[in-house]
Amino acid sequence: MITRTNLFFAMALGLTVAASAQARPAAAPAAAAPAAVAETPEAMFQNMDKNNDKMLSLDEFKAGIEARNRAMIVARLHAQFKSMDKNNSGALEPTEFYELPMVKSGGSNAPTFTSADTDKDQKLNFKEYVALVAKYAESRATAAPSKP
Numbered sequence: 555m556i557t558r559t560n561l562f563f564a565m566a567l568g569l570t571v572a573a574s575a576q577a578r579p580a581a582a583p584a585a586a587a588p589a590a591v592a593e594t595p596e597a598m599f600q601n602m603d604k605n606n607d608k609m610l611s612l613d614e615f616k617a618g619i620e621a622r623n624r625a626m627i628v629a630r631l632h633a634q635f636k637s638m639d640k641n642n643s644g645a646l647e648p649t650e651f652y653e654l655p656m657v658k659s660g661g662s663n664a665p666t667f668t669s670a671d672t673d674k675d676q677k678l679n680f681k682e683y684v685a686l687v688a689k690y691a692e693s694r695a696t697a698a699p700s701k702p
């Protein structure tokens with residue numbers, strides 16, 4: 555059974571993998587930023603039509619929707635990440651981390667900076683941020699099934 559949260563979590567995990575594949579410190583600063591391109595319906599269709607037979611199978615359609623959702627989540631997370639990176643360092647330092655809404659409103663469930671900073675460089679890169687969001691979504695799903 556796939557709940558919405560599990561689906562989100564699975565996608566976020568996929569993102570973590572994608573983000574780690576993209577993570578090249580200092581070499582390509584803009585590479586991790588997914589471009590928000592306004593696609594024409596034709597271009598969208600062509601992207602989904604993997605075998606170019608001008609028809610969309612259900613599988614192609616599903617895969618296309620999934621890819622779009624994933625890209626939208628990455629774009630949204632990246633926008634959040636950038637807006638929280640007040641000093642534009644490309645990472646979240648502890649002071650920025652403790653301003654995150656999920657940290658501020660998390661109470662006793664709030665993630666700690668040390669647990670989120672998996673490579674222990676005293677700042678959160680985008681990949682660590684995505685992992686944090688995924689972990690937080692999962693902990694909320696398991697710890698608090700009822701409304702807060």
Ligand SMILES: [Ca+2]
Pocket residue numbers: 639640641642643644645646647650
């Ligand atoms: Ca920063």
Ligand SMILES: [Ca+2]
Pocket residue numbers: 671672673674675676677678679682
């Ligand atoms: Ca780090």
